[in-house]
Amino acid sequence: MAKCDLSITLDEPSGVYPGGGKITGTVKVHADADVKCKGLDVQSVWKTHGRGNVASGTVETVTLFTGQWTAGQSEEYRFELPIAEWPPSYHGNYLNIDHYIEARAKIPWAFDPKASVEFLMQPTCGPEIADAQASVSAKMGMIGWIFTSMIVFMVFGAILAGCAGFFVAGAQNPFIFFIVGGIVTFIGGFIAMKYYLPKFLLGEVHCELKSIRVSPGEQVNGELKLQPRKNVPINGVTMKFVGKEVCISGSGSNRTTHSNTFYETETVLEPAGVLKPGVAKHFPLSVPLPGDVPYSIDLNDNDIKWSVEVRVDIPRWPDWSKSFDITVVPSGKQAVATTPTRTETTVSPPADDESGLTFAETASHIWSSKDDKEQVEMLVDAVNGLNFDIEAFVERRLLYSGEDDPHVYKDGYAVWARYTDPPLPMVLYVPHDLADEFEQAGRDVWSGRGTVVGWDSRHRRLQVKLLSSTSAFPG
Amino acid sequence: MACEAMRGGGIIYAHPSHHDSDSTTHMTRGTSTTIESPPLTSNRWIGAPAQRWASHNLSRNPFGELTRQERIELAVVDVQAVAQFISQPRRAYQFIGECGRGKTTRMLAITRHIPDATYAYLPEDEPCPPIAAGSVVMIDEAQRMPRRIRQAVFASGLPLVLATHRNLSGPLRRAGYTVQTERIGLQLSDSLLQQILNQRIHASRRDTEASVPEISLADCRALIRRFGTDVRAMESYLYDIVQQQVNSHGKMRFIDHLG
Numbered sequence: 001m002a003k004c005d006l007s008i009t010l011d012e013p014s015g016v017y018p019g020g021g022k023i024t025g026t027v028k029v030h031a032d033a034d035v036k037c038k039g040l041d042v043q044s045v046w047k048t049h050g051r052g053n054v055a056s057g058t059v060e061t062v063t064l065f066t067g068q069w070t071a072g073q074s075e076e077y078r079f080e081l082p083i084a085e086w087p088p089s090y091h092g093n094y095l096n097i098d099h100y101i102e103a104r105a106k107i108p109w110a111f112d113p114k115a116s117v118e119f120l121m122q123p124t125c126g127p128e129i130a131d132a133q134a135s136v137s138a139k140m141g142m143i144g145w146i147f148t149s150m151i152v153f154m155v156f157g158a159i160l161a162g163c164a165g166f167f168v169a170g171a172q173n174p175f176i177f178f179i180v181g182g183i184v185t186f187i188g189g190f191i192a193m194k195y196y197l198p199k200f201l202l203g204e205v206h207c208e209l210k211s212i213r214v215s216p217g218e219q220v221n222g223e224l225k226l227q228p229r230k231n232v233p234i235n236g237v238t239m240k241f242v243g244k245e246v247c248i249s250g251s252g253s254n255r256t257t258h259s260n261t262f263y264e265t266e267t268v269l270e271p272a273g274v275l276k277p278g279v280a281k282h283f284p285l286s287v288p289l290p291g292d293v294p295y296s297i298d299l300n301d302n303d304i305k306w307s308v309e310v311r312v313d314i315p316r317w318p319d320w321s322k323s324f325d326i327t328v329v330p331s332g333k334q335a336v337a338t339t340p341t342r343t344e345t346t347v348s349p350p351a352d353d354e355s356g357l358t359f360a361e362t363a364s365h366i367w368s369s370k371d372d373k374e375q376v377e378m379l380v381d382a383v384n385g386l387n388f389d390i391e392a393f394v395e396r397r398l399l400y401s402g403e404d405d406p407h408v409y410k411d412g413y414a415v416w417a418r419y420t421d422p423p424l425p426m427v428l429y430v431p432h433d434l435a436d437e438f439e440q441a442g443r444d445v446w447s448g449r450g451t452v453v454g455w456d457s458r459h460r461r462l463q464v465k466l467l468s469s470t471s472a473f474p475g
Numbered sequence: 476m477a478c479e480a481m482r483g484g485g486i487i488y489a490h491p492s493h494h495d496s497d498s499t500t501h502m503t504r505g506t507s508t509t510i511e512s513p514p515l516t517s518n519r520w521i522g523a524p525a526q527r528w529a530s531h532n533l534s535r536n537p538f539g540e541l542t543r544q545e546r547i548e549l550a551v552v553d554v555q556a557v558a559q560f561i562s563q564p565r566r567a568y569q570f571i572g573e574c575g576r577g578k579t580t581r582m583l584a585i586t587r588h589i590p591d592a593t594y595a596y597l598p599e600d601e602p603c604p605p606i607a608a609g610s611v612v613m614i615d616e617a618q619r620m621p622r623r624i625r626q627a628v629f630a631s632g633l634p635l636v637l638a639t640h641r642n643l644s645g646p647l648r649r650a651g652y653t654v655q656t657e658r659i660g661l662q663l664s665d666s667l668l669q670q671i672l673n674q675r676i677h678a679s680r681r682d683t684e685a686s687v688p689e690i691s692l693a694d695c696r697a698l699i700r701r702f703g704t705d706v707r708a709m710e711s712y713l714y715d716i717v718q719q720q721v722n723s724h725g726k727m728r729f730i731d732h733l734g
Contacts, residue, residue: 400606400627
């Protein structure tokens, strides 16, 4: 049984709090016995619950009291905490997002009493959030382009090699020509069905949206143009607006995707009839979005996705269709700065080791962005290849460090460790000549020099390749 | 003031399903209906989320996904004997059983007794992830371990707990291990299932002084009749039931629609 009870009272318990603002209230403590409290912590957090794997974030933690409570004593402690700017409160079928104030009293040798109270948050940010995400995407764009080029090059090489192998094998056994020919015909037939048969009747179809970003209450606008080559009977031309919750539970082979369509509306642009040959048809696309729909959200395994699908339904023939992903963003009526995690953690990529950037600063930036995968990867990319003086608590040695891990030294091994402050998790690749030093370090602090080589996204660990003792301190 | 804050959209309550009689016209699949949205300042939209859970004294759907720590805390399994068995080197304990029967839950529960134990899940069709050393090494889906890595792990001599679909006692014995095997899911009693499911409900309780809807033994019998010993499938089914019924004002009934 706990030695004290905690409760939280918000100053505006039924209010809707603006994102990025402040929330105030009182933590009440009643002690049943004499209690030594190592810290009465209160924090502002958000958390998902529902079908998807849980995502959460902590905005700020403050310690309100440290000391002694005596039996029968009741105390009240005021707090003021910042509220996250994103994600907004949301309650759906598969996904729920709630914001909470949580209090916890750290009591030695006893269960820590806890209290929690939820509140509703409405974002006050304008489209800047999406802009920030877009700028991140732009920075990642070059990396993505290089990556895509490499994949295209590899696929092209594989096709060439496959063709060469096919002709060599076919020369020895002509039956292979029939098998491969059948497969190619099947794939070609599918592509023809999907893409070319609709065009055969409808001619070239142009379909575009003016903007794929829209706020609740606004309209999605665009245009569909086509000019049939012959008489085309149709069941209709439609535009469908769909909002979905997409949540993923489990991982690996236990990974399950749950999808719930919470909003769907279909607008008939042209009823059933016949499209005349040579007559150009223009369909303005315009669908209003209700003012209270939820925004697009991407929280790892918990997403709200919006899309628009335009379809020309042709009876007894493959339909022509095109789908657009839409981003629903706040209207920006009370536009303020973007989320602190995005603005505060921007790091200019230093040019070299002489940049003056310390590992403490690097670890601090990564730690503060740890819930934002894209941001972390961008930061790690910025410091990739730089050498740092590092202090780390060694946690455990790896029996196996991963098949796709090229950083392991020959005759070396890998350990899981964490930085001293903040406790950023790391993978340290230890060269053979440092093995003894690591064995002796046990689980104490180890100091040395290493190069940042990447980010283990699965285990959320910074990958650092340690420099061997001969090269760690040159000169 | 709260209503003013809602202008321009923001917090909404997306009605959950077709089954909800109170739902708006938002679900218009396959029709050309124009959506008529409710008033932006409607208190129903602001208050509904909190009210619907609060009226059943719940803070969330009890059968949704949990964090790993929550799974450890809520595991209804006795792994004392396993922890005792693997307290010596070159001891291996195998859990063999089909998906959804509780192999992973048992492994996570072991960390309650052995905090220094390490856990690795081997995904299908993906590279083998890092396997960390610990006072006990637990490997989930151990049948997927490539031979080379298996040899490295078995050569460590560390106590092992393996969840597997294939009996690995042969390679373990050849590596010098003493092996004990437990087949999971052959029996699941009504009372154990009731304990497992009600544990989750109680963990989602909003006010600890007030009561919450509970699953009865009759409910559990019906669930076992339908799903056998697949607890994961039962939880998935119950998630949808709770989601449908949480909007109603009546008592929550878990097996109303169970055939």
